[in-house]
């Protein structure tokens with residue numbers, strides 16, 4: 001059955017996959033007709049850096065999945081080695097004063113939509129997932145990761161501070177003691193370390209297997225009343241969601257104040273240079 005504007009038909013392992021009405025270019029949504037599960041793929045080369053445009057497209061795609069009665073949402077990346085490199089540092093370095101407000105507001109929107117999503121969510125982490133990438137993954141209810149990649153909130157290593165709501169997602173997955181130590185250290189975990197600490201739920205040997213495992217997780221809710229499940233999830237997550245809703249404006253001002261500090265700008269500039277030098281070598 002056609003559930004939205006269909007742009008193309010692409011066969012997948014589980015069923016016929018319908019590409020939905022994503023007029024956007026940096027994300028795609030494909031709904032499997034057999035399972036009813038939507039796969040949301042980030043596609044912003046080279047590293048899925050979360051800039052304003054990708055954040056806007058993520059918002060639109062999450063909204064689309066919420067609206068099209070999908071049974072669940074799997075978040076993944078089209079890049080074979082990077083889930084997301086986190087926030088695009090170019091948005092924060094020597095920022096345009098209007099754009100950076102829109103950027104942070106769009107990031108808040110993405111977190112509220114994903115962490116608060118009414119459908120079951122899972123991340124197929126098919127590559128590195130630092131900082132904002134880890135935020136996206138930990139906002140989902142389940143995580144499956146491929147071997148030999150890294151994940152974590154490395155902000156302190158960059159001389160920046162993860163906001164409270166980044167920490168909320170992290171704390172919804174890790175025990176407090178582990179989360180506190182990792183956040184203070186800015187620690188990046190290998191896939192194997194992430195599994196042993198509980199930051200991810202499973203390891204998969206391929207992206208296909210990761211998507212299947214995510215679909216299996218979402219399938220575990222098949223016999224659960226959807227309204228009861230979604231109200232339960234929303235109650236469990238309500239405190240953190242409400243806190244950001246209540247403090248959105250202050251959170252934005254705190255971010256702007258912090259990011260515009262000369263020492264923070266200097267640190268971001270040095271970090272960007274080091275990334276570029278690494279890319280050249």
Ligand SMILES: CCCCCCCCCCC/C=C/C(=O)SCCNC(=O)CCNC(=O)[C@H](O)C(C)(C)COP(=O)(O)OP(=O)(O)OC[C@H]1O[C@@H](n2cnc3c(N)ncnc32)[C@H](O)[C@@H]1OP(=O)(O)O
Nearest residue numbers: 049085086087088089090128130131132255258275276279
């Ligand atoms: C009191 C409370 C106050 C609170 C105030 C709030 C304060 C601010 C909070 C901000 C929170 C920030 C969250 C973030 O997400 S910051 C971003 C963190 N991300 C990283 O550290 C990742 C950096 N990248 C990497 O480690 C690697 O690139 C990666 C492992 C992802 C991939 O490696 P690979 O070797 O495959 O690719 P390259 O390193 O060669 O990169 C290719 C090009 O992409 C550029 N790049 C990479 N990452 C970023 C990025 N995050 N932003 C912008 N650009 C990025 C890299 O420079 C290369 O570019 P060129 O090809 O032009 O050289």
